[in-house]
Amino acid sequence: MSGSPASTHVLLSEYEQAIAPTDRFEDSEVTPILLGLFGEVGSVMSTSKKLHREKAAFTGFRRDVEEELGDTLWYVAALCRRLDLKLSDMFAQVLGGNSYAVSIAANADPTHPFAQVMTANDIAPLDAVLLRLGEQAANLLSLDITADTAKEQVLSFVRVYIDAVHAADVSFSAVLSSNMAKACGRFIAPNAHDLPDFDAHFPAEEQLPRHFEIEISQRANGLSYLRWNGVFIGDPLSDKIADEDGYRFHDVFHFANAAILHWSPTFRALIKHKRRSMRSVAEAQDSGRAIVIDEGLSAYIFSYAKFVNFFEDQKTVSFDLLKAVCNFVRGYEVETCPLYQWEHAILQGYEVFREVRKNNGGVIVGNRDERTLRYKSAGKQA
Incomplete structure (x- = not known):
């Protein structure tokens, strides 16, 4: 980018x-x-x-x-x-x-x-x-x-x-x-072979998963929970705002970034897949400050998305928003992703988010090879 x-x-x-x-x-x-x-x-x-x-x-x-x-x-x-x-x-x-x-x-x-x-x-x-x-x-x-x-x-x-x-x-x-x-x-549209794959040369246990299914569920207490490979990950989340807006499901956006951009320090932290075999990468790209950028970007785009009905029926994303994203991630590996790819990550992420929000949960299916994210109902076969 x-x-x-x-x-x-x-x-x-x-x-x-x-x-x-x-x-x-x-x-x-x-x-x-x-x-x-x-x-x-x-x-x-x-x-x-x-x-x-x-x-x-x-x-x-x-x-x-x-x-x-x-x-x-x-x-x-x-x-x-x-x-x-x-x-x-x-x-x-x-x-x-x-x-x-x-x-x-x-x-x-x-x-x-x-x-x-x-x-x-x-x-x-x-x-x-x-x-x-x-x-x-x-x-x-x-x-x-x-x-x-x-x-x-x-x-x-x-x-x-x-x-x-x-x-x-x-x-x-x-x-x-x-x-x-x-x-x-x-x-x-970029050539798929020209897009960056930030962990391709790292051990499998340090890579973001090539394919993943993560279940999001909401319990009676109003909190959302994540489960991957049968194990609960992360902390239960609420919207943390007076007017409920569904932000308790915002991890969907991190999963979209992981699947489409091959980047999400937050997702890496959740599943403990930091690239520790190379200390400089683990510290600069996978740790605290990078996670703050990932989380902050999610909140920033969400504050915009609320005013455009969470991008429903939209085929494009504002150029100004994409340029703001570019500035937000400057200095981190993901800055090399083209704006075209960011647009896809945002639109696919919000398409899935709308389904999760409507159903108070579901299964998020990510495919890094195809750079796609999709939604399926809990209990439904792929």
Whole structure:
């Protein structure tokens, strides 16, 4: 999910090709693209505002501005496709002007041994550039894609966008790489063989089970109980809130994470399958702090889910929620899971949760090989 480390160089043509399948708007839809572009420019400006307000306390400035510049470029690329223009051509035309000094550089990549390095002759302060970027974004709102001036309007925006990248002092390679990883991870189904399996090389007794059935039951005292392989695991749970909402069954979400993401420190702790053969992994990925992250994430998503009827009849999950999940797990092994996979874990987990809540229990069937979670009634054969 976090993506691969940024390459030393990324071809803009490769970026265009990679993100094109992530564009889910109709080819005829231009207004949503323009609105999205305007909104992302506003997000870039907001990042600078936060830097002014919070100063040194805003330690995430570089990461945030890289992300917002990447999101902005995604919409520029989408607009170019609708104008039958190539993003790389737009950049080449701007960078070929007199505002940039050109140097020839030796490249470490043997397939591209030489490269042109463009350096702006004069870089304005970031705030001044962002105000100009906002003006150009506003001008695009009245864009007529059939007009002869459409290309020039896009070029004017790209020109100021390039200035913004310079003024922000960020790696453009990181901007492209991160945006590709985020967009593709969100909208493109991953190859199953490319998905991480965090304990495949550990002893069987330290792995999350490949297949599992866990019975959840609620007794007359209102508490829920878990039983795996005939043995009760964990502590009995209540909702721990004035208005009952079913959170006593929230372990379903840990089981979904285990089956679909191959990750759940909470589930590992419940069945005592920590990866103790490698102390660094056991301490950093399977113990107290990681368990808190797992539990906290479950509670965070649940607080959102309550307001959308626990995702009933929903085929997708809000991109904003998925990005929040990404931030929540940063620094832990599961950050390498694409957002697409997180979406499946959330939707499958809540599909099963709704059944458990409706029936006050049931059997949770997880299959890590197929990365699925399903519900069956207690006492019913698989």
